[in-house]
Amino acid sequence: EAGVTQSPTHLIKTRGQQATLRCSPISGHTSVYWYQQALGLGLQFLLWYDEGEERNRGNFPPRFSGRQFPNYSSELNVNALELEDSALYLCASSQGLARTFTDTQYFGPGTRLTVL
Amino acid sequence: RKEVEQDPGPFNVPEGATVAFNCTYSNSASQSFFWYRQDCRKEPKLLMSVYSSGNEDGRFTAQLNRASQYISLLIRDSKLSDSATYLCVVNPEAAGNKLTFGGGTRVLVKP
Numbered sequence: 001e002a003g004v005t006q007s008p009t010h011l012i013k014t015r016g017q018q019a020t021l022r023c024s025p026i027s028g029h030t031s032v033y034w035y036q037q038a039l040g041l042g043l044q045f046l047l048w049y050d051e052g053e054e055r056n057r058g059n060f061p062p063r064f065s066g067r068q069f070p071n072y073s074s075e076l077n078v079n080a081l082e083l084e085d086s087a088l089y090l091c092a093s094s095q096g097l098a099r100t101f102t103d104t105q106y107f108g109p110g111t112r113l114t115v116l
Numbered sequence: 117r118k119e120v121e122q123d124p125g126p127f128n129v130p131e132g133a134t135v136a137f138n139c140t141y142s143n144s145a146s147q148s149f150f151w152y153r154q155d156c157r158k159e160p161k162l163l164m165s166v167y168s169s170g171n172e173d174g175r176f177t178a179q180l181n182r183a184s185q186y187i188s189l190l191i192r193d194s195k196l197s198d199s200a201t202y203l204c205v206v207n208p209e210a211a212g213n214k215l216t217f218g219g220g221t222r223v224l225v226k227p
Contacts, residue, residue, distance in 0.1 A: 033215070043160070043203070043217040056214050090159055104150070105215060107159040 002027065004093050004108030012114045013081050021076040021111045025093030031055075032074040033094070033105060034066060038087040046089075049074055050096045081115045088112050117142055120206050122218035129194045129225045136190040137221045139204030149180055149187050150205040154220065160203055163189075194225045 005024045013019050025032050034046040045058040049068035063079040072093075078085055089112075092105040122139045129135045141149075149166035164171065166178040166187050177190040191198055204218035 035215075035217075042219045043215075045214050045216070048214065058214070088157075104162060104165065106162065109159050 004091055004106055006089075006091050006108040006111050008111060009109070010112045010114070012116065014116050015081055015083060017081050019078045019081060019085075019113055021078075021089050021091075021113070022073065023075070023091030023093075023108060024073045025091075026106060028095065029093035029106075030072055030096035031094045031103070031105075032068055032072065033092040034074070034076045035090045035092065036060075036087045037090060037110075038084070043090065047076070078113070083115050086113060086115045118218075119143060119208065119216045120204055120218035122204050122221045124219055125222040125224075127221065127223045129191075129198075129223060131194055131196060131225055131227050133194050134190065134192050135194060135223060136188060137202070137223075138186045138188045139218050139221075140184075140186045141204075141206045141208075141216075142185070143206070143208040144182075144185060146206045146208045148207040149178075150207075150215075151176075151178055151187075151189050152203040152205055152217075154201045154203055156201075160217075163202070191223070194223075196225050196227065199223060199225045 007022045031050040033048045035043045037043045048056040066076040068074045088110045090110045091108045094103045094105045151163040152160040153163045154160045164173050166180045170179040175192045179188045201220040201222045203220045206216050
């Protein structure tokens with residue numbers, strides 16, 4: 001069974017540009033989560049989507065946004081890129097709201113975004 | 117105070133030895149707890165969920181102490197391949213699924 005996949009693996013942008021990152025969840029999973037892991041920092045929760053709707057959001061500015069498609073894949077958009085947005089962006093998926101709070105998240109390999 | 121705190125290490129462990137480390141969390145209403153393992157520049161991988169009664173998976177044992185708000189991970193008979201960063205993860209919300217990660221504890225197993 002395929003795991004969580006993300007594309008692209010690496011992305012290089014310049015300050016002020018927009019970045020789009022994509023994620024495909026494990027088959028059968030309806031929830032997708034986005035996390036940021038900046039160098040030397042821990043994973044920070046960005047967004048949670050389930051059944052096409054945004055369910056929760058971390059402490060990030062509005063220029064971080066996303067969406068979830070009917071096939072449960074998701075994309076993360078970062079507008080007006082800043083140098084400090086350079087990080088590994090990890091997507092995770094889980095079985096979703098149908099489960100209890102013990103729902104387990106499985107991570108993809110990440111997209112490494114570099115802002116120059 | 118951070119929501120989830122871990123000793124960053126590194127814990128230098130001789131091969132075959134036992135190592136244990138803790139993680140503390142601040143939200144007493146936290147509902148679920150996990151240990152993830154992250155290798156350098158790789159994604160986190162679930163090591164084990166942590167249950168109230170404690171649980172064991174091979175050489176790995178996890179314990180939860182709700183009264184003192186910490187969870188622990190013990191690794192027995194350490195292997196070189198156990199070298200990694202171990203992330204303590206807490207879901208502080210009953211239905212939020214907003215995982216909060218500790219900064220990780222680095223473990224280096226040496227021959």
